[in-house]
Amino acid sequence: MSFCPNDGTLLMPKKEEGKSTLICRKCGYKTDAADTKKYRLVVKIPHTPKDKTIVVEGGEAKKYEIDEDEREELKRQALEYYAEEGET
Ligand SMILES: [Zn+2]
Incomplete structure (x- = not known):
């Protein structure tokens, strides 16, 4: 599980342009899902x-x-x- 560095909200996985991203539903912070996994x-x-x-x-x-x-x-x-x- 990953959390938003801005507000600590749980990041939700989302497919975007063929790759997986994690998105904060509160502030819109976005990160590459592959990065958080490494x-x-x-x-x-x-x-x-x-x-x-x-x-x-x-x-x-x-x-x-x-x-x-x-x-x-x-x-x-x-x-x-x-x-x-x-x-x-
Ligand atoms: Zn956030």
């Missing part, structure tokens, strides 16, 4: 020292048990990813 990362940081992180990749949710270093790395990657997304 890499989507969600990092959850719960309170316990030993916790689980949920990584969502191409729409499939997988649960990994990772250590502190890996979690920091994932968090950094996620932040970079969202920073890049915001510039476009």
Whole structure:
């Protein structure tokens, strides 16, 4: 699932000119569906020292048990990813 970077509305899939796009029904934001599929990362940081992180990749949710270093790395990657997304 993808959400609009402007208002957080769930983006709706739509076929347009032969390719799939995702559209925000609230503000009209549009993005290429293929782009959102390539890499989507969600990092959850719960309170316990030993916790689980949920990584969502191409729409499939997988649960990994990772250590502190890996979690920091994932968090950094996620932040970079969202920073890049915001510039476009
Ligand atoms: Zn929107």
